[in-house]
Amino acid sequence: MSEELRLALRQHPAAVTIITAPGPVGLTVSSFGSVSMDPPLVGFWIGTGASAFEALTSAGSFGVHLLHADHTDLADLFARTNADRFGSGTRWESDMDGVPHLLDAPVRLRCRTVQRLAVGDHVGVIGEPLDIVHLAETQPLLRFRGRYTSVA
Numbered sequence: 001m002s003e004e005l006r007l008a009l010r011q012h013p014a015a016v017t018i019i020t021a022p023g024p025v026g027l028t029v030s031s032f033g034s035v036s037m038d039p040p041l042v043g044f045w046i047g048t049g050a051s052a053f054e055a056l057t058s059a060g061s062f063g064v065h066l067l068h069a070d071h072t073d074l075a076d077l078f079a080r081t082n083a084d085r086f087g088s089g090t091r092w093e094s095d096m097d098g099v100p101h102l103l104d105a106p107v108r109l110r111c112r113t114v115q116r117l118a119v120g121d122h123v124g125v126i127g128e129p130l131d132i133v134h135l136a137e138t139q140p141l142l143r144f145r146g147r148y149t150s151v152a
Helices: 002-009 053-058 072-079
Strands: 017-021 025-029 032-037 040-047 061-066 092-094 100-102 107-119 122-134 141-144 147-150
Touching: 017 040, 017 053, 017 072, 017 100, 025 040, 025 053, 025 072, 040 053, 040 107, 053 122, 061 100, 061 122, 100 107
Parallel strands: none
Antiparallel strands: 017 025, 017 061, 032 040, 040 122, 061 107, 092 100, 107 122, 141 147
């Protein structure tokens, strides 16, 4: 059933997002979204086997980076295990809580973790946005049928 579910969900396009936390640590995810508008809350899901699982699920704050369609290299970098994600090729700076923010991301949120929810082999992390940087309207990077794409 797990393989059938995975294949079925490949038919559902998902925005590609990078989540970061103090360390610096970060990871590409496609399971980010709005949780509530009142109060404003967002969340992401991370598998227990992910390389940054412990750091991202235990952090008191995190960054969310919605990527532009041209950011496939950045998404790939943060998806690779043991990659130098914050090396010289990545433009970033830390905020007052030590959360790294990717300067090339057109939309960035600084969030305070308010809840964690363990379900199956994933943990959901819910956060309250404290600061939002929205640089411009862009074409989002999406994942569909195992490949990157964007909105036409």
